[in-house]
Amino acid sequence: MMADFLTAQSEDFSKWYNEIVQKADLADYSPVRGCMVIKPYGYTLWERIRDELDRRFKETGHVNAYFPLFIPMSFLQKEAEHVEGFSPELAVVTHGGGEELEEPLVVRPTSETIIGHMYAKWIQSYRDLPVLINQWANVVRWELRTRLFLRTTEFLWQEGHTAHATETEAQEETLRMLDVYTDFAVNEAAIPVLPGRKSESEKFAGAVASYTIEAMMKDGKALQSGTSHFLGQNFAKAFDIKFLDEGNVQQYAWTTSWGVSTRMVGAVVMTHGDDQGLVLPPRLAPIQAVIVPIWRKDQERAAVLEAARALYQQLAPTVRVKLDDRDELSPGWKFNDWEMRGVPLRIEVGPRDVAQQTVMLARRDMPGREGKTSVAQAGLPQSVAEMLATVQQAIYQKALAFRESHIADVQTYDELKEAIQTGFARAWWAGGREDEARLKEETKATVRCIPMEQPGGSGPCVLTGKEAQEIAIFGRAY
């Protein structure tokens, strides 16, 4: 059954995305260009993302803190590449309290600089290290072109900033957080991601090395869904983050930073969504199961509602469940509505179910009759939990299968060009900055990442023909 209230993905994926984000009440446009209002349903989804990430940060020894929104302009200028990278997209405050400020304040685009400044004060000894701090914050980047969740002028994210005594330790931290992101993406968001290193021209402004988790959206385009940066001593030198080591020698600290943003919401939407609307992974879904009561006559209504309420009470302690007892809407309407909103599981309760002490479970990821099973009301929390776990696994496998069938191993530049029309290309790569620029110019594709998992050996670079030690993933990106 085709939805006529939503543009089909195959017709115009971009239009589908814009429509579903608004129709499912995730977000709305604001009066300020490029900014969005995150509506309660979308914000709850973000809260789920936030909670699961935050739990993992705590488990790996990090603590939260909060640094200011405003950063003195001069701070950004202390790291040459950093200022060069971010200058074009800064929002700058020049006036306050009716007077022109002595020094303009930048609305943070990211917080390496102000945190670096503070770390310089806090770190004196190797005994003060490591510093493992994360903050949940909003940041502002004056992007030329914005899209809800994928690229907004203001967005929410977390940024972890750590300082370490040794290079090795900082590198380990960088990769540890990449693992945390991968684990989150796979196990919570059900998004298969390719963890890897960013190429020279794609890395973070001021980083020695950047790592990323790259996801493939349903239109075959890549979405950078999280990044972890090894900053070396670049920021330590710019902000004078020094400590005395065990041998009483002054050393610069080694720092990292890593972030995941509200863009992750867009990743969830574009990884799992279909022509009926959102498909949310059970572990992140604001509502995991919705109970839809069905009746014909008044006496049925009373019995069905009573049963539905009892089921709600039974499920509420362990499942994020909602009872849709709205009187004025037909069951069919509700089915479509909750499917559009991506609720993973629907629990239908009608007169037949009341009589038989059963309910009908309908999976969001399997449309129509195929996804429906009748189960006993007794032990429903268990059945629902199992079904939610099944759906979580199923949508991950589906997304993984989609990605794998849209990655092509290619040997030639022509094959690469063809592959990136529908997905990713994987090939030997030994190109530099200029080769990447040429690639982008000619194909609109970029090196998405150099995957952590490498086949070993060597082969001819897909673009330059030079002997290459590594394979890279190529694709068009958001």
Next chain:
RNA sequence: CGGGGCGUAGCGCAGUUUGGUAGCGCGCACGGUUCGGGUCCGUGAGGUCUAGGGUUCAAAUCCCUACGCCCCGACCA
């Protein structure tokens, strides 16, 4: 910043060519009906037609100017 599209009821749109009482669908409110895949009927509320200026007896409609938004591209989490 380049290219394209659009600003008319909460939303989606028609009306603009050829100036003459501002409409349709959905939604919303009320009453009834219906309910296992977007029920049906009736009644009703809701508009400085993006803004400013001009032409005209008369402007949503013609002319000028400004602003805003969306899409595609360049830049980017």
